[in-house]
Amino acid sequence: MSGLCGGRVAVVTGAGRGLGRAHALAFAAEGAKVVVNDLGAGPDGAGRSADPAREVVAEIRAAGGEAITHTADIATADGAASLVAAALDTYGRLDTLVSNAGFLRDRMLVNLGEDDWDAVIRVHLRGHFLPLRYAAAHWRAETKAGRTPAARVVHTSSGAGLMGSVGQGNYAAAKAGILGLTLVAAAELDRYGIQVNAVAPAARTRMTETTFADTMAAPGEPGAFDAMAPANVSPLVVWLGSAACAGVTGRVFEADGGRITVMDGWRRGPTADKGARWTPAEAGEAAGDLLAAAEPPEPVYGAF
Structure with missing residues (x-):
């Protein structure tokens, strides 16, 4: 590895499994010291275990x-404040915050209960806002x-936040809010001195088992490229979390397989x-x- 993040301290939320785990490992491989945050909840947010975070930390340490x-x-x-404090108390600095924690409670809108709405909005949107607030307060004080x-x-x-996704009104609203x-x-x-960007990844995780059911299988040929591996997204995340991306802020990228796309977002037509x-x-x-002269919108995922 190039040591792109040597000397940096990175915090990754939701880092016990899937994309967060891949990001934490990739930051560590590039020289960063990593705070691995994970509540250890199930795919729907239920339960709690320290084991996923501990296992990722053990893997990082085993690799040096x-x-x-x-x-x-x-x-x-309190949890968000302690996340920033963990980095500062242990390593004396904080350089990168990667917010990734989340879970799903999918329902069609007419069946979507308030609790399922609130829970998904809370973990995704509030779970992005609070770590950002405490990290930004620290960095402002440093400046x-x-x-x-x-x-x-x-x-x-997520693509759900960019384009919508049938059966995921709560998740799509949260992910659009993150943008x-x-x-x-x-x-x-x-x-x-704070740059803030977003990625909309597509990868094989517990959260996408239903969404990507037709493409979930790992490649059959040894050494074949696994286009749905979470680790495919991590190189872009690591670069965005490094000093090397100076001047890049307020941008949104799609990342999946070997593809990286800069998303244009809402522009006046x-x-x-x-x-x-x-x-x-x-x-x-x-x-x-005006509609006759405009480009047609991208279809909502799962639309029929």
């Missing part, structure tokens, strides 16, 4: 790296003390300006003309 466990709930203020950091934040969105949070954070925090108030009939006619 440095890592510690953190098993508090980062969707609480005000004359020690402007090369701080990096990588958020985890909005990313854009605001990038604009507000750049003055403190065809526009009509009357210079005065429209009547409803006029507005409808204008909207119809």
